[in-house]
Amino acid sequence: MGMTMTQKILAAHAGLDKVVPGQLIEADLDLVLGNDITTPVAINEFNKTGLDRVFDKSKVAIVPDHFTPNKDIKAAEQCKKVREFACRMEIENYFEVGEMGIEHCLIPEKGLAVPGDLIIGADSHTCTYGALGAFATGVGSTDMAAGMATGKCWFKVPSAIKFVLKGKPQGWVSGKDIILHIIGMIGVDGALYKSMEFMGDGLKNLTMDDRFTMANMAIEAGAKNGIFMVDERTIEYVKEHSTRPYKVYEPDEDAVYDQVYEIDISKIRPTVAFPHLPDNTRTIDEVGDIPIDQVVIGSCTNGRIEDLRVAAKILRGRKVKKGVRVLVFPGTQEIYLQALREGLVEDIVRAGAVFSTPTCGPCLGGHMGILAKGERAVSTTNRNFVGRMGHTESEVYLASPAVAAASAITGRITDPDKL
Amino acid sequence: MKARGRVFKYQDNVDTDVIIPARYLNTSDPGELAKHCMEDIDKDFVKNVRPGDLIVAGKNFGCGSSREHAPLAIKASGVSCVIASTFARIFFRNSINIGLPIIECDEAVKGIEAGDEVEVDFDAGIIKNITKGTTFSTQPFPVFMQRIIRAEGLINYIKG
Numbered sequence: 001m002g003m004t005m006t007q008k009i010l011a012a013h014a015g016l017d018k019v020v021p022g023q024l025i026e027a028d029l030d031l032v033l034g035n036d037i038t039t040p041v042a043i044n045e046f047n048k049t050g051l052d053r054v055f056d057k058s059k060v061a062i063v064p065d066h067f068t069p070n071k072d073i074k075a076a077e078q079c080k081k082v083r084e085f086a087c088r089m090e091i092e093n094y095f096e097v098g099e100m101g102i103e104h105c106l107i108p109e110k111g112l113a114v115p116g117d118l119i120i121g122a123d124s125h126t127c128t129y130g131a132l133g134a135f136a137t138g139v140g141s142t143d144m145a146a147g148m149a150t151g152k153c154w155f156k157v158p159s160a161i162k163f164v165l166k167g168k169p170q171g172w173v174s175g176k177d178i179i180l181h182i183i184g185m186i187g188v189d190g191a192l193y194k195s196m197e198f199m200g201d202g203l204k205n206l207t208m209d210d211r212f213t214m215a216n217m218a219i220e221a222g223a224k225n226g227i228f229m230v231d232e233r234t235i236e237y238v239k240e241h242s243t244r245p246y247k248v249y250e251p252d253e254d255a256v257y258d259q260v261y262e263i264d265i266s267k268i269r270p271t272v273a274f275p276h277l278p279d280n281t282r283t284i285d286e287v288g289d290i291p292i293d294q295v296v297i298g299s300c301t302n303g304r305i306e307d308l309r310v311a312a313k314i315l316r317g318r319k320v321k322k323g324v325r326v327l328v329f330p331g332t333q334e335i336y337l338q339a340l341r342e343g344l345v346e347d348i349v350r351a352g353a354v355f356s357t358p359t360c361g362p363c364l365g366g367h368m369g370i371l372a373k374g375e376r377a378v379s380t381t382n383r384n385f386v387g388r389m390g391h392t393e394s395e396v397y398l399a400s401p402a403v404a405a406a407s408a409i410t411g412r413i414t415d416p417d418k419l
Numbered sequence: 420m421k422a423r424g425r426v427f428k429y430q431d432n433v434d435t436d437v438i439i440p441a442r443y444l445n446t447s448d449p450g451e452l453a454k455h456c457m458e459d460i461d462k463d464f465v466k467n468v469r470p471g472d473l474i475v476a477g478k479n480f481g482c483g484s485s486r487e488h489a490p491l492a493i494k495a496s497g498v499s500c501v502i503a504s505t506f507a508r509i510f511f512r513n514s515i516n517i518g519l520p521i522i523e524c525d526e527a528v529k530g531i532e533a534g535d536e537v538e539v540d541f542d543a544g545i546i547k548n549i550t551k552g553t554t555f556s557t558q559p560f561p562v563f564m565q566r567i568i569r570a571e572g573l574i575n576y577i578k579g
Contacts, residue, residue: 074445124485140487140513189479
């Protein structure tokens, strides 16, 4: 019985020739990640060990991105605790406001994730780096603490679902629509405890930004990780961003998958997830008349340069509907600068949207765009749970940057082709 | 090791955002977090929960964010055990790592209602619905998980 991509990476990091689903292993970590919400809890646990150093100060990354710039005094205290810890431990990859970004946009950009890596992060969207052919998974703060202490983590080897993609996305369809379509198809626990492995001819028609968006939302199907087969485009991205050695893993020909889905991505329509679960999806043609109060474009799911290009293209020369608040969040400072150079920021601001510093703020109802009772938002983020973006009686509709930008113009959820 | 108490019952896909909303994540103090546990799904939970009580829920309990604050809030609110049809994987890891006992048992979930008095014997893998006089068997925890829970978490266990 052959191994999947994920199983091969896990085996290599556990020093084993072979692993099978269900096997418990202890594996070496290439990177341990945390943010300003999860790291304070990890520090409490780490301090209980009595250690005065982390296992490898080049293999820990800490990115205060959730409640930064500090939203209130308590958040400021948490950030201070994280900053002092990073300083004391001489963490090489600590990114302060000014050089930071939303962690899952920043880590690949900084070249800290490459194909074949094994990465844990105390943030559920750590699975984003699977776009690069790495095994990356979200854990909690205690696992982060143990990882910082020992450089190791235990795993139960997952089985996997294979997604064979063919065709080319049409019109405004992007990685966001494809992953929402898939989550709608298999459900929010459709890949529980499993890997989602993406391959097939259609990959060549997906940009790296499409793939980051798709791997990012593997967790919304309950998956342990999402991972893409590495191709020329991946290698090009890695060479541009990193000097670290990398290793490409492909599934064995006789790798065993629990399920195999063949998906013609040329048939997928722009897709929207209705409240209050990401699997509650409809195509744009089935949406009906949904007036909105707020539009959020950004986040670790859709805060990359292509996302901003699409948003700016639609907003350019148009005006945001009176009464609608439109908030745009670039993923990193580099993306911010790129958007400036390309004139995207001007297009977005002239249309009547605000352009923010990178932060996770509104996605999780932290700050910078909280919803009042009864308000509705179209958002390019990843979750639409009850109360996710504010009041428990507010609503979040998940969509692509194209649908979000089109909706900003009309004030209701809108097909960008119908503008 | 045993747990005993009254049951708070919830549906499928209870996410970590309703277990502990992000607006309260500007602290990591378990006692503070417990004051808002389950607030967005059950406003009366904090008022009514007593030490030893249990949470029983459907599938995919704890889905969404990796916030360890979710099991921390549940544990600090006095809950002795969570029984669900299935758990989201990060929540599962986090619960074991902080020493909150959790059990996957779909039959028990179907046979337990809100307010029932339930007793769990973790070492034997037995769930008793005292109110209804029914019993369900489940996998006992492996020895290393029993030890982590007794040590009140992974770090204490590693140190010990």
